[in-house]
Amino acid sequence: xxxxxxxxxxxxxxxxxxxxxxxxxxxxxxxxxxxxxTAKAICKIAKINSKDVIYDLGCGDGxxxxxxxxxxxxxxxxxxxxxxxxxxxxRVIKNNFQNKITIKKSNFFNEDLSKASVIIVYLxxxxxxxxxxxxxKELKKGTRIISYKYEINLPLxxxxxxxxxxLYVI
Ligand SMILES: C[S@@+](CC[C@H](N)C(=O)[O-])C[C@H]1O[C@@H](n2cnc3c(N)ncnc32)[C@H](O)[C@@H]1O
Numbered sequence: 010x011x012x013x014x015x016x017x018x019x020x021x022x023x024x025x026x027x028x029x030x031x032x033x034x035x036x037x038x039x040x041x042x043x044x045x046x047t048a049k050a051i052c053k054i055a056k057i058n059s060k061d062v063i064y065d066l067g068c069g070d071g072x073x074x075x076x077x078x079x080x081x082x083x084x085x086x087x088x089x090x091x092x093x094x095x096x097x098x099x100r101v102i103k104n105n106f107q108n109k110i111t112i113k114k115s116n117f118f119n120e121d122l123s124k125a126s127v128i129i130v131y132l133x134x135x136x137x138x139x140x141x142x143x144x145x146k147e148l149k150k151g152t153r154i155i156s157y158k159y160e161i162n163l164p165l166x167x168x169x170x171x172x173x174x175x176l177y178v179i
Contacts, residue, residue: 154177
C-alpha cells in the first residue's frame, strides 16, 4: 500500500516536471501561475478601471481577471486547457463575478481581440512572437498589453522590475 502511494507520488511529480517543458499550446503547458501580489501589480501598472475590457490570453486559473474585476473591470479569459477552464470558472463563481468575467475554452489564436482595452499575457517568448502580428492587426490604438516575465517586441512604455511586468501601449 505504502509502496503504491510512493509510486503514484513519483509519477505525479514526474508529470509535473514534464509539464514544465511541454509545448505552451498544449494542455500540458507549464502550471506556472500568477500569484495574487503580481495580479494586483498588473492592475496597478495597467491602471485598470471599471471601463476596461480585459482579455487574459491563457488565463489559467483566472487570478489576474479576479483581481481586475475587483477594480470594476470586465474580463474575458481564454484558456485551452479544460481543467484550468473548470478551475477558473469555479473561482469566478466562488467570488461572485459571473456578471464580470467570462472564461472561454478556446485557442487564443482563433479569437478576435479587437474589443480589448487591456491584454494580459504570461506566455513563453515563442508564443508572444507568434501573437505579435495578431496584436498589430487586431488591437485598437491605446490598448495596453501587460506581459509577465517575458518581453514583447514592441516599444516598452513602463517596466516594474520587482514584479517582472512590462507595459506596452499599441
Ligand atoms: C504560464 S501559464 C499562465 C497562466 C495564467 N495566465 C497565470 O498567469 O496564472 C500559460 C497558460 O496559457 C495557456 N495557453 C497556452 N497556449 C494557449 C493557447 N494557444 N490558447 C489558449 N490558452 C493557451 C496554458 O494552458 C496555460 O494555462
